[in-house]
Amino acid sequence: MKLENVLAAKGSRIETCALTDTVRDVIARLKAANVGALVVVDGERPAGIISERDIARAIDGNTDVPSLPVSALMTHDVVLGEPGDDVAAVLDTMTANHFRHLPVVLDGRLVGIVTTGDLVRAELDTLRGHVVTLEDQVMAGGAE
Amino acid sequence: MTGLPLRVALIGAGPAAFYAADHLLKQAPSAEVDMFDRLPTPFGLVRHGVAPDHQKIKSVVKGFAAVAGDPRFRFFGNVEFGRDIDLAGLAAHYHQVLFATGAQTDRRMNIPGEDLAGSFPATGFVAWYNGHPSFRGERFNLETPAAVVVGVGNVAIDVARMLSLDAHELAATDMARHAVAALAASHVRDVYVLGRRGPAQAAFTTPELKELSELPNVDLVIDPAEAALDPLSAAELERANDPVLRRKVELIQALAGRPLAGRPRRLHLRFLVSPEELLDDGQGRVGAVRVVSNELVASGTGSLSAKPTTRRETIPAGLVFRSVGYRGVELPGVPFDSRWGVIANTAGRVCDPASDETIPGLYTAGWIKRGPSGVIGTNKADAVETVAAMLADAAAGISLHPSHPTAAEADAYIGSRCTRPVSFADWQRLDAMEVEAGARVGCPRVKFSSVTGMLAALDGEGGPPGN
Ligand SMILES: Cc1cc2nc3c(=O)[nH]c(=O)nc-3n(C[C@H](O)[C@H](O)[C@H](O)COP(=O)(O)OP(=O)(O)OC[C@H]3O[C@@H](n4cnc5c(N)ncnc54)[C@H](O)[C@@H]3O)c2cc1C
Ligand SMILES: NC(=O)c1ccc[n+]([C@@H]2O[C@H](COP(=O)([O-])OP(=O)(O)OC[C@H]3O[C@@H](n4cnc5c(N)ncnc54)[C@H](OP(=O)(O)O)[C@@H]3O)[C@@H](O)[C@H]2O)c1
Numbered sequence: 001m002k003l004e005n006v007l008a009a010k011g012s013r014i015e016t017c018a019l020t021d022t023v024r025d026v027i028a029r030l031k032a033a034n035v036g037a038l039v040v041v042d043g044e045r046p047a048g049i050i051s052e053r054d055i056a057r058a059i060d061g062n063t064d065v066p067s068l069p070v071s072a073l074m075t076h077d078v079v080l081g082e083p084g085d086d087v088a089a090v091l092d093t094m095t096a097n098h099f100r101h102l103p104v105v106l107d108g109r110l111v112g113i114v115t116t117g118d119l120v121r122a123e124l125d126t127l128r129g130h131v132v133t134l135e136d137q138v139m140a141g142g143a144e
Numbered sequence: 145m146t147g148l149p150l151r152v153a154l155i156g157a158g159p160a161a162f163y164a165a166d167h168l169l170k171q172a173p174s175a176e177v178d179m180f181d182r183l184p185t186p187f188g189l190v191r192h193g194v195a196p197d198h199q200k201i202k203s204v205v206k207g208f209a210a211v212a213g214d215p216r217f218r219f220f221g222n223v224e225f226g227r228d229i230d231l232a233g234l235a236a237h238y239h240q241v242l243f244a245t246g247a248q249t250d251r252r253m254n255i256p257g258e259d260l261a262g263s264f265p266a267t268g269f270v271a272w273y274n275g276h277p278s279f280r281g282e283r284f285n286l287e288t289p290a291a292v293v294v295g296v297g298n299v300a301i302d303v304a305r306m307l308s309l310d311a312h313e314l315a316a317t318d319m320a321r322h323a324v325a326a327l328a329a330s331h332v333r334d335v336y337v338l339g340r341r342g343p344a345q346a347a348f349t350t351p352e353l354k355e356l357s358e359l360p361n362v363d364l365v366i367d368p369a370e371a372a373l374d375p376l377s378a379a380e381l382e383r384a385n386d387p388v389l390r391r392k393v394e395l396i397q398a399l400a401g402r403p404l405a406g407r408p409r410r411l412h413l414r415f416l417v418s419p420e421e422l423l424d425d426g427q428g429r430v431g432a433v434r435v436v437s438n439e440l441v442a443s444g445t446g447s448l449s450a451k452p453t454t455r456r457e458t459i460p461a462g463l464v465f466r467s468v469g470y471r472g473v474e475l476p477g478v479p480f481d482s483r484w485g486v487i488a489n490t491a492g493r494v495c496d497p498a499s500d501e502t503i504p505g506l507y508t509a510g511w512i513k514r515g516p517s518g519v520i521g522t523n524k525a526d527a528v529e530t531v532a533a534m535l536a537d538a539a540a541g542i543s544l545h546p547s548h549p550t551a552a553e554a555d556a557y558i559g560s561r562c563t564r565p566v567s568f569a570d571w572q573r574l575d576a577m578e579v580e581a582g583a584r585v586g587c588p589r590v591k592f593s594s595v596t597g598m599l600a601a602l603d604g605e606g607g608p609p610g611n
Contacts, residue, residue: 011490085447093446129522
């Protein structure tokens with residue numbers, strides 16, 4: 001299964017913020033959209049990603065975190081996925097490297113974001129699909 | 145969500161629609177379901193996709209038939225959305241409409257020569273051998289000794305197997321009789337199945353490969369060099385610690401290099417090769433396929449993709465099937481997301497792709513919701529997710545606002561749009577005729593493969609199935 005199969009039923013909205021936004025703007029967006037991370041965009045190009053975790057870590061210090069520009073806290077070297085990437089491989093990488101949100105690009109343009117939760121569910125649904133298929137067959141008396 | 149009247153139209157009669165109907169009828173005692181299919185026959189790809197020699201899996205339709213036995217369920221076959229009925233008409237008669245129309249077309253390879261004579265989508269071949277009425281007129285040049293199947297999904301394996309079985313093996317299945325006759329006369333003896341990545345990325349499942357390796361008249365040929373894992377795949381296999389994947393790779397490697405038994409047919413399972421061009425034989429037909437060897441490279445996400453090397457070879461073959469995936473088709477008036485080939489939706493609620501706003505009363509499930517992937521049972525959780533949204537919306541008063549929300553008014557509408565809707569009882573009569581015709585010739589069923597033949601048989605004027 002590929003990332004595009006996960007994106008297909010996720011609608012078209014992608015929660016983003018601009019490179020020039022402040023952390024305060026970001027917190028408001030995270031709350032309003034009820035998501036854990038925003039893709040930071042520079043035009044159509046993803047320039048980074050900022051998560052609740054990035055903000056929580058920064059709050060630990062004593063600077064005026066909400067007034068900081070998003071670029072001060074965001075992950076700059078953001079890993080980007082492509083629609084044709086295999087879900088299983090991506091999930092392994094995200095788990096091993098401890099990140100939970102993956103922006104997906106097609107020809108350099110942002111087309112979606114997937115979370116580890118989305119991918120775990122997709123893998124689970126695949127496995128359950130095989131179980132249901134086998135069970136339906138057995139219940140119908142069609143299996144050997 | 146108990147007392148409210150809830151009349152629902154389901155468009156499509158494949159697994160997704162039946163799982164949705166089942167859940168709706170169980171969860172909402174007041175729900176009434178009218179299911180439409182453009183074909184007179186129900187069950188979608190279970191009838192027209194699943195391979196004819198896989199009868200056991202087709203037994204899932206018994207569960208679907210039980211759903212159809214509910215008095216709150218009606219089937220209208222031979223009624224096509226977009227041709228006979230439309231969104232405005234449905235909105236006047238139903239509170240909710242669920243689209244479960246599957247993936248009706250194929251993806252392309254986008255390489256030169258793809259449109260030469262002799263190059264076909266697997267979708268058309270599958271529909272033809274399974275007796276889909278829209279495909280019975282297809283012709284495939286089976287006079288060639290070698291065929292190429294591009295892709296290594298389960299559909300590619302089905303296609304390769306159908307090209308490799310002997311006439312008596314095919315005749316014992318419910319394959320359309322026209323296809324049995326054509327394949328019995330086939331000259332194809334070598335089938336090349338081309339995977340662009342390695343064994344650890346093959347999309348087919350292990351039982352399907354095992355079946356290929358056990359065909360009595362076929363030598364399965366796998367090059368040990370192509371079956372060996374490159375370092376990236378080996379690391380991936382190690383890290384994933386997935387026993388299902390490991391078993392698949394082990395089987396591929398165990399089969400590789402097995403001595404040929406001199407059987408009359410050969411099935412060559414290739415890895416790390418991509419077709420670059422279909423070559424013209426000088427008469428506008430495919431004569432050969434030029435393929436390039438690939439190596440695997442990892443992207444930032446760790447997913448491995450194929451990168452062409454400079455090594456090329458030419459495989460002579462007069463017949464090419466691309467089995468690189470199905471694709472959904474846009475329905476009139478229903479928002480479509482062309483990037484993924486699906487109805488634009490958020491977890492089954494149809495939405496406007498520009499604003500992402502959901503459209504009240506419209507829903508989707510199955511392959512047209514999430515793309516052409518997954519086995520029959522995968523559509524169950526998918527349909528249940530959508531039905532949960534439908535019931536939540538209905539309880540919140542979000543629905544279409546039909547001016548004629550009764551079964552009788554829906555009947556009048558359908559009757560005014562379609563001259564001969566086919567009921568579930570009609571289908572059961574066709575089913576009985578098919579099974580009976582099969583019993584006479586020693587196969588599970590002889591399929592009707594034309595709509596006129598089915599309608600004539602129902603009205604007592606037709607010949608037996610197979611016409
Ligand atoms: C070749 C092939 C073999 C397969 N083999 C297996 C297998 O062995 N085991 C397994 O578990 N899974 C198998 N699958 C997968 C399985 O068939 C799918 O997961 C499943 O059928 C998808 O269900 P669906 O309801 O979304 O679509 P479909 O099954 O495609 O059903 C869609 C229905 O909608 C109807 N329709 C389309 N357009 C309209 C319209 N405009 N108006 C009215 N009706 C319309 C179609 O006629 C069709 O009946 C196979 C798939 C393929 C392609
Ligand atoms: N017996 C069964 O249970 C059964 C039978 C039939 C179908 N099904 C199910 O139905 C679904 C659809 O099956 P499917 O076979 O159509 O799809 P699939 O499993 O997605 O396989 C598609 C294949 O095409 C390859 N491909 C895609 N684009 C390509 C290109 N441009 N060039 C070369 N190769 C390309 C893919 O390789 P990459 O991976 O490299 O992209 C993959 O090997 C699957 O979930 C399948 O399991 C099940």
